[in-house]
Amino acid sequence: MTGALPASALPSPLEEAAAGIDRCAVWALEMEVRLFPKAGLVSFVDTGSHDDMDAGTFRRSAAALKGYFGRMAEAGARGAPFAEMKSLGMAAEARMFAATGGINTHRGAVFSLGLLAAATGRQGTPATDSAVARSRDLCRAVALWGPDILAARPSVDASHGAQVRARYGAAGAREQAAAGFPVLRNHALPAFDAVFDRGGDVERAGLQAFYATIAVLEDNNLLHRAGPDGLAFAQGAARDFLARGGMLAADGYGRARALHEAFVARRLSPGGAADLVAAVLFLAAVTGRVPPRTFAWP
Numbered sequence: 001m002t003g004a005l006p007a008s009a010l011p012s013p014l015e016e017a018a019a020g021i022d023r024c025a026v027w028a029l030e031m032e033v034r035l036f037p038k039a040g041l042v043s044f045v046d047t048g049s050h051d052d053m054d055a056g057t058f059r060r061s062a063a064a065l066k067g068y069f070g071r072m073a074e075a076g077a078r079g080a081p082f083a084e085m086k087s088l089g090m091a092a093e094a095r096m097f098a099a100t101g102g103i104n105t106h107r108g109a110v111f112s113l114g115l116l117a118a119a120t121g122r123q124g125t126p127a128t129d130s131a132v133a134r135s136r137d138l139c140r141a142v143a144l145w146g147p148d149i150l151a152a153r154p155s156v157d158a159s160h161g162a163q164v165r166a167r168y169g170a171a172g173a174r175e176q177a178a179a180g181f182p183v184l185r186n187h188a189l190p191a192f193d194a195v196f197d198r199g200g201d202v203e204r205a206g207l208q209a210f211y212a213t214i215a216v217l218e219d220n221n222l223l224h225r226a227g228p229d230g231l232a233f234a235q236g237a238a239r240d241f242l243a244r245g246g247m248l249a250a251d252g253y254g255r256a257r258a259l260h261e262a263f264v265a266r267r268l269s270p271g272g273a274a275d276l277v278a279a280v281l282f283l284a285a286v287t288g289r290v291p292p293r294t295f296a297w298p
């Protein structure tokens, strides 16, 4: 039998928008893994400074998170209380750990991209803003939940973030989100735009955003593994890379590869910067600058 579906069986405009936001977020997580050379991190090419995970671990993790970002977008659109969003985040985190056998692949991304997805749902589709302005607005919109973010108890006690906060007074994922992602707005997004607007592809632009993020972020993963000296080494190396033209230089890929090797030699893993690059990619996709096309995995 053929015929039109009853109206109740069709996705509502909100469900369709949420599904689109979800697709952009999952694509961003996958695209982040694909980028190479990302100093110290897992990619399609190698496992960087990690011996407990590879690209396949990240693929399973991203697949397990499908649907979560759409639910966060719907929650944002409904003006749901922060506690509801937090419990969506905790449930997503549990699915991630089940899919990876307990390995922390995307905890920071569940948090940061989850909040950006909620802000995107809340904002709806503005008629006029440019994609660049809209990306910044979405970052700032997360600060609306700032007091709740700072007041919420973390999902685990004695997380690596909590340890470096106690030991070095370091800020982390919560402080970034509560302040409307200043590192994204002032460093990562402008770096992406600088390459993308000159005709660079999404990989090159994403890598530039990654190094611009390392140069300034108080990355808890770097601090946890290597202390203030490790963080200073990573930031200095990224600044030097950018001062030499970064991914806009003719030998940008070669220099990035040398940085990757230097980070691996020191077991440095800038996981906080990885999440913020995924956020840049999400914002590029959700504002229509980059199509979230599927690609082949190795």
Ligand SMILES: CC(C)(COP(=O)(O)OP(=O)(O)OC[C@H]1O[C@@H](n2cnc3c(N)ncnc32)[C@H](O[C@H]2O[C@H](COP(=O)(O)OP(=O)(O)OP(=O)(O)O)[C@@H](O)[C@H]2O)[C@@H]1O)[C@@H](O)C(=O)NCCC(=O)NCCS
Binding pocket: 085, 086, 087, 088, 089, 090, 093, 104, 105, 106, 107, 108, 109, 110, 111, 112, 114, 115, 153, 154, 155, 156, 159, 160, 161, 162, 171, 172, 173, 174, 176, 217, 218, 219, 220, 221, 224, 225, 269, 271, 272, 273, 274, 275, 276
């Ligand atoms: C509120 C939470 C985010 C609590 O976070 P907390 O500060 O307690 O600490 P962590 O759990 O350690 O940090 C969260 C993750 O955020 C990323 N991150 C680190 N520094 C920054 C930064 N400056 N800015 C932004 N983001 C940052 C980082 O995620 C990445 O690293 C992960 C791997 O980490 P780890 O296991 O420590 O590292 P390894 O090197 O692999 O370990 P070893 O081999 O050395 O042992 C990887 O997952 C990346 O994503 C931090 O891990 C929050 O966790 C919380 O409460 N969440 C639940 C609620 C929620 O999500 N709600 C949704 C919205 S309301």
Ligand SMILES: Nc1ncnc2[nH]cnc12
Binding pocket: 032, 033, 040, 041, 042, 043, 048, 050, 105, 106, 269, 270, 271, 274, 275
């Ligand atoms: N590609 C990656 N490698 C290592 N840790 C990460 N955390 C998030 N993305 C990562």
